[in-house]
Amino acid sequence: METLKFGLKYWKKYLPAAIGTQFISFIAIIADLMIPLLSGILLNYIIKGVKVEEGAGGVFSFLLSGAYGQVQTFELFFSVAGMYIVFILIRIILIYIKNTVNQHLGLCIETDLRMITFHKLMELDTMTVSEYNSGELLQIINSDTIMFKEMFCRMIPNICDSLFVLGVTTYLLSTINIRFIIIPLILMPFLAVALINFRKKARENFRKIRESDSLMNLTVQENIEAVRLIRSFTNEDVECQKFNETNEKVKTTHINQIWLSSKFEVVFNSIKQIAYIGTIAIGAVLVMNGNMLVGYIATCSAYVMKIMDHITQINNMLFQMQQQMVAGHKMKAFMDYDSKIPDKADSELTARTPDIKIENASVEIAENKVLNNISIDLPYGKKLGIVGGTGSGKSVLLKSLVRIHDLSEGSITLDGHDIKDYSLKNLRNIYSYVFQDVFLFSNTIDSNIAYGNPDIDDEYVFKAATDAQAHKFISELADGYDTIVGERGLGISGGQKQRVSIARAFLKNAPVLIFDDSTSALDVNTEKRLLEALKSEYAEKTVIITAHRMSSVVDCDEIIYMKDGVITERGTFTELMALNGDFAQVYNIQQAQRAQVVDYDALAVESEVF
Numbered sequence: 001m002e003t004l005k006f007g008l009k010y011w012k013k014y015l016p017a018a019i020g021t022q023f024i025s026f027i028a029i030i031a032d033l034m035i036p037l038l039s040g041i042l043l044n045y046i047i048k049g050v051k052v053e054e055g056a057g058g059v060f061s062f063l064l065s066g067a068y069g070q071v072q073t074f075e076l077f078f079s080v081a082g083m084y085i086v087f088i089l090i091r092i093i094l095i096y097i098k099n100t101v102n103q104h105l106g107l108c109i110e111t112d113l114r115m116i117t118f119h120k121l122m123e124l125d126t127m128t129v130s131e132y133n134s135g136e137l138l139q140i141i142n143s144d145t146i147m148f149k150e151m152f153c154r155m156i157p158n159i160c161d162s163l164f165v166l167g168v169t170t171y172l173l174s175t176i177n178i179r180f181i182i183i184p185l186i187l188m189p190f191l192a193v194a195l196i197n198f199r200k201k202a203r204e205n206f207r208k209i210r211e212s213d214s215l216m217n218l219t220v221q222e223n224i225e226a227v228r229l230i231r232s233f234t235n236e237d238v239e240c241q242k243f244n245e246t247n248e249k250v251k252t253t254h255i256n257q258i259w260l261s262s263k264f265e266v267v268f269n270s271i272k273q274i275a276y277i278g279t280i281a282i283g284a285v286l287v288m289n290g291n292m293l294v295g296y297i298a299t300c301s302a303y304v305m306k307i308m309d310h311i312t313q314i315n316n317m318l319f320q321m322q323q324q325m326v327a328g329h330k331m332k333a334f335m336d337y338d339s340k341i342p343d344k345a346d347s348e349l350t351a352r353t354p355d356i357k358i359e360n361a362s363v364e365i366a367e368n369k370v371l372n373n374i375s376i377d378l379p380y381g382k383k384l385g386i387v388g389g390t391g392s393g394k395s396v397l398l399k400s401l402v403r404i405h406d407l408s409e410g411s412i413t414l415d416g417h418d419i420k421d422y423s424l425k426n427l428r429n430i431y432s433y434v435f436q437d438v439f440l441f442s443n444t445i446d447s448n449i450a451y452g453n454p455d456i457d458d459e460y461v462f463k464a465a466t467d468a469q470a471h472k473f474i475s476e477l478a479d480g481y482d483t484i485v486g487e488r489g490l491g492i493s494g495g496q497k498q499r500v501s502i503a504r505a506f507l508k509n510a511p512v513l514i515f516d517d518s519t520s521a522l523d524v525n526t527e528k529r530l531l532e533a534l535k536s537e538y539a540e541k542t543v544i545i546t547a548h549r550m551s552s553v554v555d556c557d558e559i560i561y562m563k564d565g566v567i568t569e570r571g572t573f574t575e576l577m578a579l580n581g582d583f584a585q586v587y588n589i590q591q592a593q594r595a596q597v598v599d600y601d602a603l604a605v606e607s608e609v610f
Contacts, residue, residue: 028094043295106153135218360410385553388562468503
């Protein structure tokens with residue numbers, strides 16, 4: 001029931017149109033239910049020529065008044081045929097309107113559901129999103145929205161139609177001979193028991209189908225993203241085997257559902273046939289005893305079959321709704337997630353030249369303290385370098401500044417205001433962030449650089465690319481800035497991707513620039529030119545750089561060295577070298593390795609000369 005309420009919350013704005021469509025459908029149903037009565041009149045008074053008695057013909061008694069022709073005349077035949085055509089046309093036109101409008105409403109709610117689930121994805125914090133695999137997210141945002149909208153644009157309207165048919169048909173049967181209602185009443189318990197048994201199995205089957213479809217989405221997506229890795233390890237056979245196993249699981253779950261549906265159809269069709277035979281038998285007995293005209297056997301048989309058809313349709317809809325309920329339950333569970341990073345959306349606080357202060361900051365993730373009592377003062381314009389080994393907490397510290405992670409203890413302030421007092425949009429607009437894991441959209445290089453401001457003039461794009469040391473290699477590409485890069489930047493090298501992402505950050509022109517180990521794929525000379533451009537062109541901005549390469553931070557106003565989430569050393573480059581601690585040790589090792597590489601290069605050049 002909770003899942004149904006969740007869907008109705010988004011369906012209610014379309015409810016007036018849906019009610020109007022349902023009213024149109026009811027009129028079409030009434031037109032359809034008049035046709036068997038006309039069949040009875042045709043058989044009794046035109047073909048057989050039964051004498052007309054008072055009240056004969058029911059709602060069509062006016063046709064037998066003599067004004068539209070006498071019994072067994074072509075005049076009466078054409079009058080009845082004309083009524084046939086009128087009701088058939090009414091039914092066809094109204095059903096067309098109903099189906100068209102319902103499908104339109106269905107597409108509207110599907111679009112709304114896809115929109116709200118996607119917006120929810122954008123709202124949720126990274127930790128919460130990581131609880132889902134990408135295949136599951138694709139299933140929720142795309143497949144589940146399509147499946148769930150079927151409940152409102154097809155299942156519920158069809159059930160309402162069937163209930164209306166049952167009510168009207170039962171009334172019409174009672175006006176002819178109430179004995180015919182006995183058959184559906186007798187068979188109803190058997191239908192109910194069968195439905196309950198099948199419905200339980202159907203829900204479990206649909207849950208397994210959804211899981212296998214989600215796993216298939218994940219398998220395909222991972223193989224697309226990891227295609228270069230797979231080929232480099234020549235693991236195509238392994239991945240094909242994994243895909244085949246997933247594919248077989250999808251096939252098996254769907255085949256199980258086909259078998260269940262087939263059994264469902266056999267059981268309900270058997271019950272329908274029993275109802276049909278029983279109707280004919282009762283009609284024959286009534287006709288032979290003179291209690292009913294022979295023509296009404298066809299009318300009553302048609303009505304009883306309609307009752308059975310629509311009881312079966314209700315059962316079918318309830319059977320199929322298990323799939324929609326599974327999809328809706330998954331969507332509702334996703335929408336009920338609360339972000340671990342609450343947004344203060346109504347905040348109007350902004351900071352153009354922010355002074356950042358981190359005081360006694362600690363972050364705990366999965367009961368593991370990854371930052372411990374960190375304090376840093378960053379007045380606007382300061383250049384800060386953060387170094388340390390893998391797992392030292394550098395990236396977590398940077399992500400805490402933009403609230404990808406929230407502090408467990410301590411505070412981070414901008415101009416004296418806690419960052420939690422800012423809306424996430426205002427807070428994150430202060431930073432131009434270059435992540436460790438570079439992502440480029442499947443679009444042109446130009447659009448990737450101008451991602452933050454798509455309408456900006458080309459000269460600013462070129463300037464940002466030049467500062468990021470990317471302009472030269474982009475200009476040498478066949479299509480230049482119009483070159484399409486593949487998903488995740490496939491088609492250009494790791495260093496080129498990093499430079500494009502740095503150009504994107506430069507173009508955003510935020511007051512604080514954050515580089516999270518974002519020059520790791522650059523050669524030393526390119527990195528040196530990039531840092532010189534950063535120093536000269538963005539001198540007024542606050543810059544925070546994390547790096548494994550110590551030479552990347554030598555010009556910073558302050559350098560901190562982190563180990564196991566704690567600052568163990570801090571100071572200028574000169575002060576840290578004089579301290580002769582971890583920073584100095586790592587720096588000397590890296591410089592020695594670099595000198596060794598340079599010596600090897602010189603030796604290679606010398607050997608070529610001789």
